[in-house]
Amino acid sequence: MKCVVCSRDAGEKGYCELHLKAYENIVKNYDAWKKALEISWKEYLSGVVKNPLTGEWAKEVAEYLIKSGDKESVA
Numbered sequence: 261m262k263c264v265v266c267s268r269d270a271g272e273k274g275y276c277e278l279h280l281k282a283y284e285n286i287v288k289n290y291d292a293w294k295k296a297l298e299i300s301w302k303e304y305l306s307g308v309v310k311n312p313l314t315g316e317w318a319k320e321v322a323e324y325l326i327k328s329g330d331k332e333s334v335a
C-alpha cells in the first residue's frame with residue numbers, strides 16, 4: 261500500500277511515517293484550537309494550508325484532507 265499523499269510505502273491509516281506524524285500533529289493541534297475557537301475541521305485545515313509556518317508535510321496532509329472531504333477522523 262502506498263501513502264495517500266506521496267508514493268512512499270504506507271503503514272497505519274494509509275500514510276507513510278512522515279505524513280502520519282504530520283497528520284497526528286494536525287489532529288492534536290485541532291483539539292487545542294477547538295477549545296479556544298469556534299472553528300470547523302475544514303476551516304482549521306484551510307488555516308493550516310495558508311499558514312506560512314506550516315511545514316511541508318503537514319501542508320500536504322491538510323491539502324489531501326480538504327480534497328478528500330475527510331471528516332474529522334480522530335480515533
Ligand SMILES: [Zn+2]
Nearest residue numbers: 263266276279
Ligand atoms: Zn507520505
